[in-house]
Amino acid sequence: xxxxxxxxxxxxxxxxxxxxxxxxxxxxxxxxxxxxxxxxxxxxxxxxxxxxxxxxxxxxxxxxxxxxxxxxxxxxxxxxxxxxxxxxxxxxxxxxxxxxxxxxxxxxxxxxxxxxxxxxxxxxxxxxxxxxxxxxxxxxxxxxxxxxxxxxxxxxxxxxxxxxxxxxxxxxxxxxxxxxxxxxxxxxxxxxxxxxxxxxxxxxxxxxxxxxxxxxxxxxxxxxxxxxxxxxxxxxxxxxxxxxxxxxxxxxxxxxxxxxxxxxxxxxxxxxxxxxxxxxxxxxxxxxxxxxxxxxxxxxxxxxxxxxxxxx
Amino acid sequence: xxxxxxxxxxxxxxxxxxxxxxxxxxxxxxxxxxxxxxxxxxxxxxxxxxxxxxxxxxxxxxxxxxxxxxxxxxxxxxxxxxxxxxxxxxxxxxxxxxxxxxxxxxxxxxxxxxxxxxxxxxxxxxxxxxxxxxxxxxxxxxxxxxxxxxxxxxxxxxxxxxxxxxxxxxxxxxxxxxxxxxxxxxxxxxxxxxxxxxxxxxxxxxxxxxxxxxxxxxxxxxxxxxxxxxxxxxxxxxxxxxxxxxxxxxxxxxxxxxxxxxxxxxxxxxxxxxxxxxxxxxxxxxxxxxxxxxxxxxxxxxxxxxxxxxxxxxxxxxxxxxxxxxxxxxxxxxxxxxxxxxxxxxxxxxxxxxxxxxxxxxxxxxxxxxxxxxxxxxxxxxxxxxxxxxxxxxxxxxxxxxxxxxxxxxxxxxxxxxxxxxxxxxxxxxxxxxxxxxxxxxxxxxxxxxxxxxxxxxxxxxxxxxxxxxxxxxxxxxxxxxxxxxxxxxxxxxxxxxxxxxxxxxxxxxxxxxxxxxxxxxxxxxxxxxxxxxxxxxxxxxxxxxxxxxxxxxxxxxxxxxxxxxxxxxxxxxxxxxxxxx
Numbered sequence: 001x002x003x004x005x006x007x008x009x010x011x012x013x014x015x016x017x018x019x020x021x022x023x024x025x026x027x028x029x030x031x032x033x034x035x036x037x038x039x040x041x042x043x044x045x046x047x048x049x050x051x052x053x054x055x056x057x058x059x060x061x062x063x064x065x066x067x068x069x070x071x072x073x074x075x076x077x078x079x080x081x082x083x084x085x086x087x088x089x090x091x092x093x094x095x096x097x098x099x100x101x102x103x104x105x106x107x108x109x110x111x112x113x114x115x116x117x118x119x120x121x122x123x124x125x126x127x128x129x130x131x132x133x134x135x136x137x138x139x140x141x142x143x144x145x146x147x148x149x150x151x152x153x154x155x156x157x158x159x160x161x162x163x164x165x166x167x168x169x170x171x172x173x174x175x176x177x178x179x180x181x182x183x184x185x186x187x188x189x190x191x192x193x194x195x196x197x198x199x200x201x202x203x204x205x206x207x208x209x210x211x212x213x214x215x216x217x218x219x220x221x222x223x224x225x226x227x228x229x230x231x232x233x234x235x236x237x238x239x240x241x242x243x244x245x246x247x248x249x250x251x252x253x254x255x256x257x258x259x260x261x262x263x264x265x266x267x268x269x270x271x272x273x274x275x276x277x278x279x280x281x282x283x284x285x286x287x288x289x290x291x292x293x294x295x296x297x298x299x300x301x302x303x304x305x306x307x308x309x310x311x312x
Numbered sequence: 313x314x315x316x317x318x319x320x321x322x323x324x325x326x327x328x329x330x331x332x333x334x335x336x337x338x339x340x341x342x343x344x345x346x347x348x349x350x351x352x353x354x355x356x357x358x359x360x361x362x363x364x365x366x367x368x369x370x371x372x373x374x375x376x377x378x379x380x381x382x383x384x385x386x387x388x389x390x391x392x393x394x395x396x397x398x399x400x401x402x403x404x405x406x407x408x409x410x411x412x413x414x415x416x417x418x419x420x421x422x423x424x425x426x427x428x429x430x431x432x433x434x435x436x437x438x439x440x441x442x443x444x445x446x447x448x449x450x451x452x453x454x455x456x457x458x459x460x461x462x463x464x465x466x467x468x469x470x471x472x473x474x475x476x477x478x479x480x481x482x483x484x485x486x487x488x489x490x491x492x493x494x495x496x497x498x499x500x501x502x503x504x505x506x507x508x509x510x511x512x513x514x515x516x517x518x519x520x521x522x523x524x525x526x527x528x529x530x531x532x533x534x535x536x537x538x539x540x541x542x543x544x545x546x547x548x549x550x551x552x553x554x555x556x557x558x559x560x561x562x563x564x565x566x567x568x569x570x571x572x573x574x575x576x577x578x579x580x581x582x583x584x585x586x587x588x589x590x591x592x593x594x595x596x597x598x599x600x601x602x603x604x605x606x607x608x609x610x611x612x613x614x615x616x617x618x619x620x621x622x623x624x625x626x627x628x629x630x631x632x633x634x635x636x637x638x639x640x641x642x643x644x645x646x647x648x649x650x651x652x653x654x655x656x657x658x659x660x661x662x663x664x665x666x667x668x669x670x671x672x673x674x675x676x677x678x679x680x681x682x683x684x685x686x687x688x689x690x691x692x693x694x695x696x697x698x699x700x701x702x703x704x705x706x707x708x709x710x711x712x713x714x715x716x717x718x719x720x721x722x723x724x725x726x727x728x729x730x731x732x733x734x735x736x737x738x739x740x741x742x743x744x745x746x747x748x749x750x751x752x753x754x755x756x757x758x759x760x761x762x763x764x765x766x767x768x769x770x771x772x773x774x775x776x777x778x779x780x781x782x783x784x785x786x787x788x789x790x791x792x793x794x795x796x797x798x799x800x801x802x803x804x805x806x807x808x809x810x811x812x813x814x815x816x817x818x819x820x821x822x823x824x825x826x827x828x829x830x831x832x833x834x835x836x837x838x839x840x841x842x843x844x845x846x847x848x849x850x851x852x853x854x855x856x857x858x859x860x861x862x863x864x865x866x867x868x869x870x871x872x873x874x875x876x877x878x879x880x881x882x883x884x885x886x887x888x889x890x891x892x893x894x
Binding site for chain 1: 672702728
């Protein structure tokens with residue numbers, strides 16, 4: 001009761017307030033660059049079918065005569081193929097654009113799915129506590145005690161056995177998304193559970209209970225909006241993680257099929273040719289992956305600090 | 313002889329993106345050895361900033377300017393960090409508000425004392441320990457040889473504050489700055505700590521600056537008092553003179569708005585310049601707030617509590633073995649009639665908030681029965697069956713900073729209960745009712761569009777009250793509704809609650825640790841000690857003729873202005889009368 005004085009928005013506090021998040025963004029060039037790069041990559045991925053110079057999936061347009069051409073800026077390069085071609089004669093640059101599209105799609109859908117699942121579990125677990133909480137959190141512990149890839153492979157294997165025609169793009173994406181989401185919801189659940197327990201003790205939640213509101217309304221209207229900022233931070237960082245997990249699975253050959261390659265698939269197929277001298281088939285997709293994950297991570301890191309009141 | 317501390321033209325400025333704010337402006341102060349100077353004011357007055365400035369604890373972007381700052385005749389070099397380090401602890405000691413956070417939990421109190429002593433005084437380990445034991449004894453810690461090896465968490469709040477004082481005194485400083493040293497403590501502990509500070513000051517001839525918002529504390533221990541308002545010194549002089557015959561209008565208002573324990577006034581007097589908007593008179597027969605509520609004026613209790621008991625598990629055991637329980641509420645019984653205000657009084661840990669939580673159904677009782685308007689709340693298991701009770705029984709919370717959802721506009725906060733209980737026929741009526749309720753608590757229609765963080769503590773408490781009224785309740789539970797507020801704001805909120813209670817004929821359970829407030833607000837008072845009900849009597853009887861020894865003790869310990877400030881009775885009554893009619 002006594003520290004209310006310290007928290008009251010005095011004249012000095014008001015002076016300092018303002019759009020701190022925007023200011024901190026603009027005053028950190030590293031973050032501005034990373035955000036610009038990430039945005040550019042997302043745009044390219046979305047517009048890939050329009051801006052890619054070739055259609056890497058159109059078998060008719062691919063000629064084996066163009067295979068294994070080095071990048072355009074090297075000796076023997078062809079101006080039509082900016083980053084060279086692979087052993088089938090596909091344009092590496094176009095393949096990367098389409099791969100980026102698939103990688104980002106899997107990442108974003110996986111993050112959305114795991115966020116929805118994790119936030120729900122966290123809210124329920126933190127608000128009700130007791131038996132429900134114990135069961136859900138022990139389940140989370142079990143998942144956390146296995147390596148991510150192991151669980152992803154397990155889920156992947158089961159789903160592939162259950163679902164027909166895993167060669168179809170939609171099914172492959174679904175399998176990947178589920179394999180990743182099974183791992184990642186746990187982090188959201190734990191974070192949200194903690195914040196929910198804190199918010200639950202606050203008087204505005206008690207006031208809502210006294211009004212007679214049912215728990216789902218209290219959680220949706222009162223608790224959820226107040227716990228979202230850590231979730232958003234987690235989502236950004238997990239996007240990078242999801243893209244990496246997808247790449248790993250595809251690299252291991254259990255992700256996207258070679259006909260619908262993601263960045264991971266491209267690295268996998270390109271890897272076989274690394275020692276035969278056509279390095280561009282693997283190096284450029286790999287670089288793209290590194291730059292994408294790095295820029296998303298930088299933005300996520302900054303967001304975590306910017307939204308953390310203790311670090312301001 | 314030079315003053316101990318001489319401050320001339322002290323300003324503390326904070327530079328921000330939207331201009332400059334002077335937290336302290338052009339302040340002059342003197343302190344003599346052996347003197348306790350009270351620095352009093354409401355939040356934002358800059359009183360703590362003065363203490364921090366003298367200690368050299370103002371960090372950028374804050375800036376300290378002064379024409380002259382002299383400590384024992386020597387200029388204080390605030391800019392010279394090394395010089396200030398030598399002064400801090402050695403010559404100037406500081407006592408902070410919160411004894412929980414001002415001691416390091418990882419070290420024993422002995423370690424912390426010895427570290428400080430050896431840092432400043434050139435003595436060996438053994439002498440330092442001896443001195444530490446001596447210090448603990450001098451601040452009244454029993455059995456200091458044994459307690460010196462204890463960790464801070466092994467002490468109670470009051471004992472911990474004694475350790476903090478021992479730490480501040482470790483090097484026999486000439487000046488001690490005490491920033492709200494007793495605000496976090498119970499009244500019985502507060503009395504002991506104040507007595508300790510006073511006797512040590514007189515015995516050692518040190519100077520003390522006591523920063524506080526509490527007029528009672530000022531009256532109790534200080535020799536001189538300086539009143540601050542918005543960074544400026546308003547009035548300064550001997551305590552008895554300033555409190556008894558204040559010259560400045562602000563000081564008069566501040567003293568007048570301190571609730572008096574010696575007699576009951578109809579309204580809390582307001583400091584000048586603070587509008588006291590009494591709610592419009594409303595006709596309950598036709599007004600929305602009166603509709604649909606059974607209100608038979610009778611002596612039938614609306615709230616009945618019998619044998620109420622609640623335990624908290626302190627340590628979990630395996631299958632009940634080794635489990636430790638703490639009885640927070642023990643066999644409490646009382647009743648509140650329609651339109652009556654009953655106060656619950658006690659120190660921290662007396663179980664008063666636990667009772668409030670059980671009455672409103674936020675916490676289950678282990679044993680006993682709570683009946684509201686004839687319905688047994690304790691027997692109702694299903695939330696849906698509780699809905700009618702929920703609507704009629706509302707609560708005002710203590711902390712205005714956490715009782716409003718920061719993500720919702722005030723309009724939504726107040727509209728939610730109306731919408732949920734379907735108390736209005738359509739969205740238009742709801743919006744009209746929200747504005748009406750805000751007007752009832754003294755807020756304009758523009759408040760509806762804003763978010764809670766745009767309001768001050770007192771205004772937020774008004775919003776809380778509007779939200780509680782939005783269900784058309786017949787009973788309010790108020791859990792320390794003003795203990796987080798400044799005294800002048802407290803007067804406004806209490807007047808508002810009282811007016812609404814009278815206009816709407818609300819029953820009220822009023823929980824407070826502040827006896828003068830209880831005297832002004834309540835018809836009957838229940839005194840609690842360690843979960844047990846000591847005494848339940850009508851307010852006048854309890855204050856004039858307490859039956860239980862604990863009640864007498866509480867009454868005796870309460871710091872009072874009354875002795876010092878006989879207060880121009882005519883003027884006070886006059887102002888209160890004016891308010892009644894105004």
